Amino acid sequence: SQQGEEDPQALSIQEGENATMNCSYKTSINNLQWYRQNSGRGLVHLILIRSNEREKHSGRLRVTLDTSKKSSSLLITASRAADTASYFCALDNDYKLSFGAGTTVTVRA
């Protein structure tokens, strides 16, 4: 099954700045999810966007989905040190969840 491809692979920003990462995919999906992983720990679900939605918000997170371009973006606003983590997009297609390789975000104090 297809995997999402995150871009960039790594991102370093100053505390208070925004962080944007993208996920591209190749075939149609039911929904797209974003997860966070702190240093080798289990993943934590952040947000889900369905194929018929274009934008969703959750706290400081904003996710967009462009099905015509087969891409999604995750924006973290006003970043904090605690946002330092790896972020993964996951493609949901018929009960199989496929993850990309992730974007590693480092927030500098």
Next chain:
Amino acid sequence: EAQVTQNPRYLITVTGKKLTVTCSQNMNHEYMSWYRQDPGLGLRQIYYSMNVEVTDKGDVPEGYKVSRKEKRNFPLILESPSPNQTSLYFCASSSNTETQYFGPGTRLLVL
């Protein structure tokens, strides 16, 4: 507390010695899944289960077995581990695939 537990958390073994990694969830979820995580490759799905006695292959099932005899448990079995199965393994569960709850991970080293 709602959680997914995995045991053991760390395991060093030798090639060919059968091992089982247990996974248990207390949320009454139908869907459970196993993933392996390798540097640069992200998470890859090994097997998943839609419900008791229903399992299906993910993207990288070779060398692994699973069973789902009870709703809460979904053990991962390596009948004859090889060094290329050295990895970080995660179990996850959900009431559907929409929000998966992950266990803490099991680090496996096969010598």
